[in-house]
Amino acid sequence: MAVIAVAELDHPFKADGVRVFKWANLTETNNTGEPIPAAYLADKSVHVRGTWGTGGHAAIQGSNEADVAPASANYTILSDPQGNTIDLTADKIEAVLENPYWIRPAITAGTGVSVSVWLVAKR
16 A cells, blocks of 8 residues: 655635645555645545546545654545545545544545545635
């Protein structure tokens, strides 16, 4: 299992207080994204897009275990505003209901999966 590094994207039309993060090419073998501390960014939405392969699932996970290193934290799947877990099987944009300390994407199932995840968050 490898951890995919996160990149913060810059854009000339980005509004004040908005941050955009991207995890590129998560697969079933490179299956988690580097966690970011994002509790100060209360308004979040994720966009997952790519090749889903056979049985592909991409989840958005969070943890409030701020007292441990992000790699040692225990993560759970987050929810959208309707209370549905964000465990996607197709390209989609979803709002994130919870506001955990750590947030990351993870491939939870599938073969032939290669997806990228963008997180847009605002203070």
